[in-house]
Amino acid sequence: MRWLLVSIIVLATTVGEVLQAIGMRHHGEIHDFRPGALGRVVSALAQSRHIIASVAAMAVSFFAFMALISIAELSFAVPATAGSYILETILAKYLLKERIGWKRWAGTVFVAAGVVLLSF
Amino acid sequence: MTSPLRALRLKTRIFTAIVVLTNVLGNSFLSRGMQSVGELLSLSPIPYIRALFNPWVAMGVSLLIVWLLSHMALLSWADLSYVLPVTSIAYALVALVGRVFLHEQVSMARWAGITLIVIGVTLVGHTSPRTTKVHNKTGA
Numbered sequence: 001m002r003w004l005l006v007s008i009i010v011l012a013t014t015v016g017e018v019l020q021a022i023g024m025r026h027h028g029e030i031h032d033f034r035p036g037a038l039g040r041v042v043s044a045l046a047q048s049r050h051i052i053a054s055v056a057a058m059a060v061s062f063f064a065f066m067a068l069i070s071i072a073e074l075s076f077a078v079p080a081t082a083g084s085y086i087l088e089t090i091l092a093k094y095l096l097k098e099r100i101g102w103k104r105w106a107g108t109v110f111v112a113a114g115v116v117l118l119s120f
Numbered sequence: 121m122t123s124p125l126r127a128l129r130l131k132t133r134i135f136t137a138i139v140v141l142t143n144v145l146g147n148s149f150l151s152r153g154m155q156s157v158g159e160l161l162s163l164s165p166i167p168y169i170r171a172l173f174n175p176w177v178a179m180g181v182s183l184l185i186v187w188l189l190s191h192m193a194l195l196s197w198a199d200l201s202y203v204l205p206v207t208s209i210a211y212a213l214v215a216l217v218g219r220v221f222l223h224e225q226v227s228m229a230r231w232a233g234i235t236l237i238v239i240g241v242t243l244v245g246h247t248s249p250r251t252t253k254v255h256n257k258t259g260a
Binding site (some may be wrong): 007009011017018020021023024025027028030043045051052055058062063065066069070071074078079082085088089091092093097098099100103104106108109110111112113114115116118119120 | 147148150153154157158159168171177184189191193195196197199200201202204205208211212214215218227228229232233234235236237238239240241242243244245246247248251252
């Protein structure tokens with residue numbers, strides 16, 4: 001049961017965050033952090049298909065995570081769900097066309113290995 | 121043109137800190153609350169909604185909403201492949217918080233994990249936060 005929840009979380013997080021990155025890229029850089037301007041950003045984002053789909057995927061991931069930590073410890077749940085960002089880094093390269101140099105790859109691999117070690 | 125890059129880095133650091141702190145605190149509060157709520161394995165939404173009335177769960181969820189919004193803001197100018205590893209310093213922080221405040225044992229493997237994460241985050245932190253063109257509404 002816990003691994004089924006972990007797979008749901010990894011898939012939903014990956015889909016959610018990649019869609020979020022696409023949506024935010026379409027929106028463009030946020031410069032103005034005054035409350036009025038932020039309100040306009042939120043209402044623009046609420047109409048973005050990518051952002052709506054992303055929030056839906058993140059909600060699935062969130063409720064699956066709640067279910068997981070109700071049956072497993074946080075120290076199991078957090079590292080187990082970290083698998084999503086190896087998948088996300090690959091998608092960032094091919095789907096979002098981000099340029100990932102050796103430093104970023106090496107750093108990502110270090111971080112992933114570190115997160116796995118944390119579960120011991 | 122060092123100053124726009126410097127401004128971008130500063131903005132990125134500030135938002136990374138917000139994302140990390142709200143994530144660590146939000147998940148800790150949520151976890152604390154879920155321990156008193158009990159097992160939650162249901163396809164019906166009612167037990168989940170009931171769980172939201174637990175004060176720890178409610179505080180956790182509020183912090184995670186701030187996390188979601190600041191994460192979105194960060195992604196409006198920074199690469200996903202940058203944000204992902206850099207914000208995972210949160211995992212190392214969770215382990216350290218457990219050591220300092222909850223007096224949990226930190227095994228050798230965990231210390232090694234924390235060290236690897238810090239090295240990894242430092243490496244990625246030295247790359248440019250953005251490698252793609254950002255949409256610019258003025259067309260400049």
